[in-house]
Amino acid sequence: MLKANIAVLVSGGGTNLQALIDAQKNGIIKSGNISLVISNNSSAYALERAKNAGIDTAIVLKKELGSQEAFENKLIEILDNAKTDIIVLAGFMSILSADFTNHYKDRIINVHPSLIPSFCGKGFYGLKVHEAALAYGVKVSGATVHFVNEIPDGGKIIMQKAVEIMDGDTPEILQKRIMEEAEWKILPLSCEKVCSEIIKEK
Numbered sequence: 388m389l390k391a392n393i394a395v396l397v398s399g400g401g402t403n404l405q406a407l408i409d410a411q412k413n414g415i416i417k418s419g420n421i422s423l424v425i426s427n428n429s430s431a432y433a434l435e436r437a438k439n440a441g442i443d444t445a446i447v448l449k450k451e452l453g454s455q456e457a458f459e460n461k462l463i464e465i466l467d468n469a470k471t472d473i474i475v476l477a478g479f480m481s482i483l484s485a486d487f488t489n490h491y492k493d494r495i496i497n498v499h500p501s502l503i504p505s506f507c508g509k510g511f512y513g514l515k516v517h518e519a520a521l522a523y524g525v526k527v528s529g530a531t532v533h534f535v536n537e538i539p540d541g542g543k544i545i546m547q548k549a550v551e552i553m554d555g556d557t558p559e560i561l562q563k564r565i566m567e568e569a570e571w572k573i574l575p576l577s578c579e580k581v582c583s584e585i586i587k588e589k
């Protein structure tokens with residue numbers, strides 16, 4: 388069967404990448420194949436997860452390339468060479484410019500650890516999102532998967548899942564619950580949804 392070529396961009400631990408790899412193994416992702424993992428951090432554990440699963444990896448460092456433009460051009464070169472159909476941002480901690488997002492219009496998805504439009508946009512990433520949710524005192528948070536455009540966390544929403552906040556939550560505890568109950572579920576499901584739509588057009 389024809390499959391969409393998936394590239395996953397990562398920066399850190401890669402638990403969302405692992406959820407994608409596991410979903411491909413157990414058939415939740417059936418319309419796509421994860422063929423490449425790119426990291427902007429050479430010590431990201433996500434790279435080990437990719438290697439353990441036999442997936443090609445690449446490291447692209449903005450510091451070495453000197454500018455955002457050169458960084459994005461290198462990413463585009465690698466992604467286009469790999470004939471990428473869909474780019475999944477899975478804990479990728481770098482904001483991409485309009486030049487990049489326009490190049491892959493409706494082909495980039497991202498998982499964000501809150502219910503957008505709360506606690507999102509520039510400066511809201513990783514634990515900072517959960518710190519802000521707890522500081523505000525919301526009783527429900529969650530995760531969102533959305534298309535990526537030039538506005539940070541501003542693209543069309545694909546899926547969301549709510550997660551309850553409990554007494555005594557710390558940012559770390561909340562982060563873990565949102566990953567387990569929401570991110571690791573809706574990211575693979577959203578990825579499959581977009582892949583199945585892409586292969587219909589192929």
Ligand code: GAR
Nearest residue numbers: 399400401402403478498500512513
């Ligand atoms: C995840 O919680 C992801 O939603 C978040 O970073 C974590 C990465 O964990 N992403 C953002 O905050 C993007 N704005 P992982 O490397 O274990 O998947």
